[in-house]
Amino acid sequence: MNSLYSDLQWLPRAPADFSARLKALNDSAAPLGRELQSLAQFGLDLNQLTKLAKVITRRQSENKSLDPLVPFRLAVLSNATIDLLVPALVASAARRGIALEVIQPSYDQVAQEALTPDSKINSSKPDAVLLAIDYHALPLKLSLGDPDASSATVQGVMGYLQALRDGIKTNSNAVCIFQTFAPPVETLFGSLDRALPGTLRSLIDGINRELAAYVLGSGDVLFDLAGLAETVGLADWHDTQLWNMGKFSFSDSLIPLYSDHVARKVAAIRGKSGKVLVLDLDNTVWGGVIGDDGLEGIKIAQGDARGEAHLAVQRMALDLRQRGIVLAVSSKNTDEVARQPFLKHPEMLLKLDHIAVFQANWNDKATNLQAIADELSLGIDSLVFLDDNPAERGLVRKLLPQVSVPELPEDPAYYARTLAAGGYFEAVAFASEDLKRAGFYQDNAKRADLQKQVGGVDAYLASLDMTITFQPFDDAGRARIVQLINKSNQYNLTTRRYTDPEVADAENDLAVFTLQVRLDDIFGNNGMISVVICRPWDSETWEIDTWLMSCRVLGRKVEHMVLREVLKHARAAGVRSLYGTYRPTDRNKLVVEHYAKLGFTKVVEEESGLTRWELTVEGAEPESAPMKVVSQGFAAVHEESLT
Numbered sequence: 232m233n234s235l236y237s238d239l240q241w242l243p244r245a246p247a248d249f250s251a252r253l254k255a256l257n258d259s260a261a262p263l264g265r266e267l268q269s270l271a272q273f274g275l276d277l278n279q280l281t282k283l284a285k286v287i288t289r290r291q292s293e294n295k296s297l298d299p300l301v302p303f304r305l306a307v308l309s310n311a312t313i314d315l316l317v318p319a320l321v322a323s324a325a326r327r328g329i330a331l332e333v334i335q336p337s338y339d340q341v342a343q344e345a346l347t348p349d350s351k352i353n354s355s356k357p358d359a360v361l362l363a364i365d366y367h368a369l370p371l372k373l374s375l376g377d378p379d380a381s382s383a384t385v386q387g388v389m390g391y392l393q394a395l396r397d398g399i400k401t402n403s404n405a406v407c408i409f410q411t412f413a414p415p416v417e418t419l420f421g422s423l424d425r426a427l428p429g430t431l432r433s434l435i436d437g438i439n440r441e442l443a444a445y446v447l448g449s450g451d452v453l454f455d456l457a458g459l460a461e462t463v464g465l466a467d468w469h470d471t472q473l474w475n476m477g478k479f480s481f482s483d484s485l486i487p488l489y490s491d492h493v494a495r496k497v498a499a500i501r502g503k504s505g506k507v508l509v510l511d512l513d514n515t516v517w518g519g520v521i522g523d524d525g526l527e528g529i530k531i532a533q534g535d536a537r538g539e540a541h542l543a544v545q546r547m548a549l550d551l552r553q554r555g556i557v558l559a560v561s562s563k564n565t566d567e568v569a570r571q572p573f574l575k576h577p578e579m580l581l582k583l584d585h586i587a588v589f590q591a592n593w594n595d596k597a598t599n600l601q602a603i604a605d606e607l608s609l610g611i612d613s614l615v616f617l618d619d620n621p622a623e624r625g626l627v628r629k630l631l632p633q634v635s636v637p638e639l640p641e642d643p644a645y646y647a648r649t650l651a652a653g654g655y656f657e658a659v660a661f662a663s664e665d666l667k668r669a670g671f672y673q674d675n676a677k678r679a680d681l682q683k684q685v686g687g688v689d690a691y692l693a694s695l696d697m698t699i700t701f702q703p704f705d706d707a708g709r710a711r712i713v714q715l716i717n718k719s720n721q722y723n724l725t726t727r728r729y730t731d732p733e734v735a736d737a738e739n740d741l742a743v744f745t746l747q748v749r750l751d752d753i754f755g756n757n758g759m760i761s762v763v764i765c766r767p768w769d770s771e772t773w774e775i776d777t778w779l780m781s782c783r784v785l786g787r788k789v790e791h792m793v794l795r796e797v798l799k800h801a802r803a804a805g806v807r808s809l810y811g812t813y814r815p816t817d818r819n820k821l822v823v824e825h826y827a828k829l830g831f832t833k834v835v836e837e838e839s840g841l842t843r844w845e846l847t848v849e850g851a852e853p854e855s856a857p858m859k860v861v862s863q864g865f866a867a868v869h870e871e872s873l874t
Contacts, residue, residue, distance in 0.1 A: 235645070236463050236488055241637045241653035242274035243628070249279060257286045262296035264330065269632045271326035277319060277486050284318030287325060291332060299817045300330035301501050305493075306357040306405065307333060308341045308395075310368035311480035316490065323490035327498035328612065328633075339478075341368065346398040353402035358730070359452070359500060360399050361408045361493060362392070365480040366415065366435055374429035375419075381428040385437040392442065396451065406730045407451040408496055411439040413460035413468055413481070450709075450731025452496055452659045459492060495657040501728060502718030505635055505655040506609055508551055509600060510544075511618035512562040512569055512591075516581065517541050518643065522568050531578045538578070540643035544617070545580040547647040552585055556656055557607065559588040561599040561616070566591040596623050597630040608782030610720055610818060615655040619643070660710045660731070689857070692787060695752040697858035699789065701796045703865060704738035704745040711759045712747055715779060719762075720818040723779040724811065724825060742767050744800055748793060750784055750858075760784045761793055765801075768810050773801055775811040782821075788856035794829050795855070796862060801848050803866075808847050815840035829853060 234240060246252070253270060256263050271283060290297055303324065307313055317333045324331035336344045336351045341364060344352040352360060369388050374380030396407045414435040418424040424432040439457055446453040460468035463485065473479040481489065498504060513520045518530030518537045531545075532538040552558050558581075562569045569591035573583045583589070588606050590599040596618065604611045612633035618624055624636045637653045639646055704712060713731050720726065729737070737743045748761035761784075764777040775797075780789060801809060811826050813819075827833070830851060831844035 235649065235652055237467075237485060239274040239487055239491060240640070241649050242272065243624075243638045245273040245275055245279055249273070249275075250282065253282055253286060257289070260295065262298045263290070264297040264300040265632065267297070267325050268300060268328060271322055272628070272632070274638075275322065275487060277315065277483065280319040280322040280487060280490065281315075283325065284321040287321050287330065288318075291330070297330040300325060300328055301503070302330045302332070303359075303497055303501060304332045304334060304355065304357040305497060306344075306352045306355065306360045307335055307363050308344055308352065308360060309363040309480070310339050310341055310478075311363070311365060312338065312478045313363065315479075315483060316363075316486055319486045319490040320493055323487070323494040324497055326491070327494045328503050329494065329497055329501065331494075331497065342395065345395040346402075348402045350402075353399065356403050357405045359406040359408055359497065360403070361410075361454075362395065363410060363480075365410075366412045366431075367474075367480070369412070369438070371431060371434055373431065373434075376427060376429060378428040381434060381437065384429075384434055385441055388438050389441050389445065393445070396449070400732060404730075404732055404736075406500065406732070407449075408454055408493075409442055409446050409451060410454045411442060411457040413457045413465060416465045416469055450660075450713075450735065452500065454492065454496055459488070463488070492654065495654045496659060499657040499659045500717060500730070502714065502716075502720075503612070504657045505556070505615040506613040506718075507557040507559055507587075507603070507607060507615065508548060508656075509559045509561050509603060509614055509616045510548060511596075511616075511620070511623070512560060512564065512572075514619045514643070515541070515617060515646070516544060516548075517572060517576075517579075521572060522564060526571055526576055529572060529576070531572070531576065533578065537643065540646065542578070542580060543647040544643075544650075547650060549580060549585065551656060554656075554658075557587045558585055559603045559607075559614075560586050560590060561596055561603065561618075562591045563593055563596070564591045595626060595630075597627050600627060600631055600634055608721070608785065615650075615653075617646070617650060619646070660713060693857040695754075695787070695858075697787070697856075698751045698861060699792050699858050700749040700751075700861040700863065701793075702747050702749075702863055704734065704747055705864065706738075708747045708759065709734055709738065712762055715759065715762050715781070716777065719779040719781070720816070721782050721821045722785070723777075723819050724775070724822055725777060725814045726816055726819060727777055729777075737764055744773065744797070744804070746793070746796065748789070748796075750787075750789065757781070757784060761789060763793060763797060765797065765809075771805070771807040773797075773804075773806050773809050775809060778811070778825075788854060790825065790829065791854040792856055792858065792860065794851075794853045796860075798848055798851055798853070799862075800865070806848055808845055811844045811846070813842045813844070 256266055267287060313335065317335055320333055321331045334352060334355045334357055344350040372384055374384060399405055399407055412435050414432050418432060419430055420427060424430040425436065427433055443453055468481050468485065470482040473483060510516050518541050519528055521529055530538040531541050548558055570583065572579050573581060588603045590603060600614055600616060601611060604614055611631055615635040616627055617637060619639055627634055628636050635655045637650055639649055709731065713734050717728050737745055744765040746763035747759055750757040750760050760781040762777060762779050765773040766776045768774040811831060813823060813826065826844035831846045833842055834845050835843035
């Protein structure tokens with residue numbers, strides 16, 4: 232078995248005093264979410280995960296705060312025994328910043344729970360349902376060499392899975408997390424099993440392909456369990472003795488690995504995946520030390536084993552950038568020296584224009600990482616830091632525990648694989664704008680340079696030649712809308728989270744006003760930068776249920792222009808007042824005065840810090856900004872230029 236995966240070697244080993252530290256937390260009455268998350272960052276075995284989960288579930292049962300961990304209710308439907316799995320899921324979710332509550336129905340009641348409206352699963356209204364079923368639960372019938380019968384079997388299984396999904400959707404409106412199916416090790420024909428229609432391997436392969444295609448369009452989530460099982464080895468994944476004795480669908484030694492993968496999906500649903508890869512340079516991006524070895528002495532050449540290892544890191548960084556992950560550099564070095572390989576080395580794959588923020592100085596890495604997060608207007612927990620130096624990794628983990636820091640092996644040949652194994656950039660959906668995100672942040676750096684050159688804010692804004700586009704929610708924008716709702720933390724008034732089906736419901740509800748906002752300027756397309764949902768409070772009032780904005784466009788008066796658009800539609804709908812709520816979190820203090828600055832009147836203030844605000848529609852006239860306004864897709868298309 233590959234120990235990188237089975238032992239979660241991208242995580243540091245648990246300290247000798249793990250149990251003592253856990254006991255000290257268990258006896259405390261203070262909010263301990265951050266401390267529990269810190270303890271979860273280690274590569275814990277099943278026993279340690281169970282101990283950690285007991286502390287978490289005890290605090291949940293006593294209604295004690297787990298802030299800043301984000302609550303999430305996960306129901307698990309399985310044809311197998313999952314008693315050992317549940318605490319491991321809870322503890323692994325804490326590693327990803329999630330306070331997980333697991334709803335576990337009776338053993339092997341998958342269809343009954345999914346299809347019965349008042350079942351334990353459906354009545355608990357979970358955020359997501361994990362369909363943790365394996366191939367034993369499927370109606371599979373061998374039809375050797377018969378493609379028609381094989382296709383009918385595959386479609387029959389898909390019909391069964393879709394029926395489960397439809398029952399859950401109808402009765403609880405939860406997102407379904409579908410697992411692909413790990414085939415058994417045993418074959419009938421050997422290698423021919425994969426090619427011959429109607430064999431068990433061929434049937435399961437067909438089901439997995441159909442399931443992946445279905446989930447891509449359904450708004451649900453895919454967990455490629457088959458891929459994970461094949462990574463560690465099917466013979467190690469399937470423990471026939473455990474299945475025969477207790478109906479365990481995979482080896483108990485792999486529960487920590489499985490649980491970590493489920494936690495990645497849950498965290499990604501809540502928008503808590505990494506957004507930025509921060510790279511150390513010496514002995515990480517290239518072999519050697521540029522300040523000592525010079526341009527000719529560093530190792531990045533093809534044909535050289537050490538050089539190939541570091542080129543693999545660069546290739547992975549570029550691939551991540553292509554899918555929208557922002558790249559940054561944090562190096563203890565002189566800036567001019569650190570940039571030389573990017574500018575002059577012929578074998579370098581990474582170039583300066585791939586890097587959104589370049590920090591090369593003699594500050595400690597924690598200070599530089601905080602500066603990178605600030606410059607990108609992202610939370611510090613958006614950063615993943617890759618550094619070969621264990622002392623630097625330890626310092627960052629101690630001072631910035633929210634940053635993900637993979638534990639790297641001594642051999643750089645495994646750096647790229649270890650980074651990938653950690654699953655820091657897990658995605659549950661794909662939007663075309665993801666491919667442009669890295670460019671958005673680099674364009675922001677150009678805008679910052681322009682602002683230094685142009686006198687005054689108004690002159691600067693006018694020089695950007697902006698166009699703001701307003702549309703209601705639609706199918707084309709939904710994936711990005713769901714991403715923004717679940718990822719935006721700083722400029723987010725309520726931080727309410729909605730799933731793809733829930734966003735679709737808002738989109739199709741004629742009583743609900745929705746807005747997706749895009750912004751263009753002379754440097755390019757910023758993509759979707761704001762989302763608004765207004766729901767009827769009563770016949771004459773709209774409640775602003777959700778209002779969020781990308782921090783990339785702060786300082787451009789976009790919020791004023793969004794309010795102007797909302798007011799226009801409110802007046803057309805006969806709405807007399809807007810009602811907004813600010814729900815404070817540890818991340819959205821940026822918008823505590825949002826409504827006050829826009830002319831709303833505070834009508835409620837609670838001890839928790841929650842405030843409610845009201846604006847009379849008639850006569851409200853927010854500030855304007857120098858940008859062209861395009862309003863499209865509504866009952867009447869409106870286009871005008873505001874100066």
